[in-house]
Amino acid sequence: MPSPLKFYLAGPEVFLPDARAILDAKADLTRTYGFEPLCPGDLTIPPAPTKHQFGLNISEVDEDFMNRADGVIANLTPFRGIAADPGTVFELGYMCGADKLVACYTNVAETHYQRTLAWYDGKLDRDVEGRMRGPDGHSLEDFDMIENLMLHGGVARRGGPVVVHAADPAALYTDLTGFEECLKALAERV
Amino acid sequence: MPSPLKFYLAGPEVFLPDARAILDAKADLTRTYGFEPLCPGDLTIPPAPTKHQFGLNISEVDEDFMNRADGVIANLTPFRGIAADPGTVFELGYMCGADKLVACYTNVAETHYQRTLAWYDGKLDRDVEGRMRGPDGHSLEDFDMIENLMLHGGVARRGGPVVVHAADPAALYTDLTGFEECLKALAERV
Numbered sequence: 001m002p003s004p005l006k007f008y009l010a011g012p013e014v015f016l017p018d019a020r021a022i023l024d025a026k027a028d029l030t031r032t033y034g035f036e037p038l039c040p041g042d043l044t045i046p047p048a049p050t051k052h053q054f055g056l057n058i059s060e061v062d063e064d065f066m067n068r069a070d071g072v073i074a075n076l077t078p079f080r081g082i083a084a085d086p087g088t089v090f091e092l093g094y095m096c097g098a099d100k101l102v103a104c105y106t107n108v109a110e111t112h113y114q115r116t117l118a119w120y121d122g123k124l125d126r127d128v129e130g131r132m133r134g135p136d137g138h139s140l141e142d143f144d145m146i147e148n149l150m151l152h153g154g155v156a157r158r159g160g161p162v163v164v165h166a167a168d169p170a171a172l173y174t175d176l177t178g179f180e181e182c183l184k185a186l187a188e189r190v
Numbered sequence: 191m192p193s194p195l196k197f198y199l200a201g202p203e204v205f206l207p208d209a210r211a212i213l214d215a216k217a218d219l220t221r222t223y224g225f226e227p228l229c230p231g232d233l234t235i236p237p238a239p240t241k242h243q244f245g246l247n248i249s250e251v252d253e254d255f256m257n258r259a260d261g262v263i264a265n266l267t268p269f270r271g272i273a274a275d276p277g278t279v280f281e282l283g284y285m286c287g288a289d290k291l292v293a294c295y296t297n298v299a300e301t302h303y304q305r306t307l308a309w310y311d312g313k314l315d316r317d318v319e320g321r322m323r324g325p326d327g328h329s330l331e332d333f334d335m336i337e338n339l340m341l342h343g344g345v346a347r348r349g350g351p352v353v354v355h356a357a358d359p360a361a362l363y364t365d366l367t368g369f370e371e372c373l374k375a376l377a378e379r380v
Contacts, residue, residue: 017317017327055333059343066287080309080328081271086279087338093283094344097256119270127207137207138270143245148277153249154284 005101005190006036008066010092011075012085012173014040022174029176030073033183038065066094071101073182074155076147077172078108082115084147092151102160103186105178106146107167113142161185195291195380196226198256200282201265202275202363204230212364219366220263223373228255256284261291263372264345266337267362268298272305274337282341292350293376295368296336297357303332351375 007030013022023039030037040062048054066072072095076084083089084106095102110118117124120134127133132140145152146164155162163185165178197220203212213229220227230252238244256262262285266274273279274296285292300308307314310324317323322330335342336354345352353375355368 012328015328017323017329019329050334051332052334055331055335055339056343056347058333059339059347062340063286063344063347080306081273083271083273083276085338086273086276087340089276089279090283090286090338090340090344093280094287096253096280097284097287116270133207138202138205139207139209141245142241143248144240144242145245148275148280149245149249150252150277150280153246154253154280157246157249157253 004034004036005070005186006038006068007101007186008038008040008069008072008091008095009075010040010072010088012077012079012088013075015079015085016173018174025176026179029180030183033187035183035186038069040065062091063094066091066098066100069095069100071095071103071186073179073186074102074104075173075179076104076106076151077167078106078115082119084151089147089151092154096154096158101186101190102155102158103163103182104146104151104155104160105163105165105182107165107172107175107178108146109164109166111142112145112147112152113140116140159189194224194226195260195376196228196258197291197376198228198230198259198262198281198285199265200230200262200278202267202269202278203265205269205275206363208364215366216369219370220373223377225373225376228259230255252281253284256281256288256290259285259290261285261293261376263369263376264292264294265363265369266294266296266341267357268296268305272309274341279337279341282344286344286348291376291380292345292348293353293372294336294341294345294350295353295355295372297355297362297365297368298336299354299356301332302335302337302342303330306330349379 027037167175217227357365
């Protein structure tokens, strides 16, 4: 029997009050689809003399997990603002750069464009070239994508699923419907 | 004479009203340090029948630039919120995953922790394990880093410069002091 494919489970779950429970639930679900989960929560971080060095140690351990994984499933649900958690975004980019299998999902139905529009309270202008800009002069992307085009495009162009599920706001970070859709798509693909 | 090292210049400059001017200034500065610049603005994007496909085309062109580059200099100055532009974060992760040279800078002096604290208006509590959490229950990282530990750690652990420069807010996206510090550090290193 071949060894199961390993997926790194990237997302902001590590910051939740019930991080362990939700990471365990994601890991269990991953196994039911025949894959082996690698979670950033599954760590024993080497102690360090400074908090800075401790952060570097976590970075090393998480990169090691990614290097061992065959792919990533990234939770791009917006976190502390209109964009995905930067750690998760970095990890998705890392796995694209390392030529691994990639999948992503979001629990928010609004597109990147719609969220940016809301950031500007709907106040947009068109510049002389017809480009939409906020009151700060910064231009908006509208590519019908869930995130910045490098993220959405990086996954879609590799054939990975880009799943959108409108979760109940109360379950924004715990609803696993979109996550399971990614697992299903990956199981059909490999 | 060996061909110069190529650096991909990642950052939110592409969204600025004067994108072309600032990208050209960064490219010129890069050349003065003996490197060849590759900018996401230097594109001829294949036309596409839908805006979605056009976004995918940009993703492909930008990834191609990164694949041709020997390294990246990422502008992690916070953009539309407390974190760096997600496209830039993806690109920094991509280049770490592809094992290239990496450098980053920010034009904001506050750490990731300080910005997150401000996001919560300073309202933090400690949970039973002593971990700091915002009113939404989400935990805060305090690793004395400019961004999420995967970003700062990914660059620092590879020996790349992590430059902090407190720019005048009016020049937040145009001040090239930190960018030039990265070039200096890379020129000394290679």
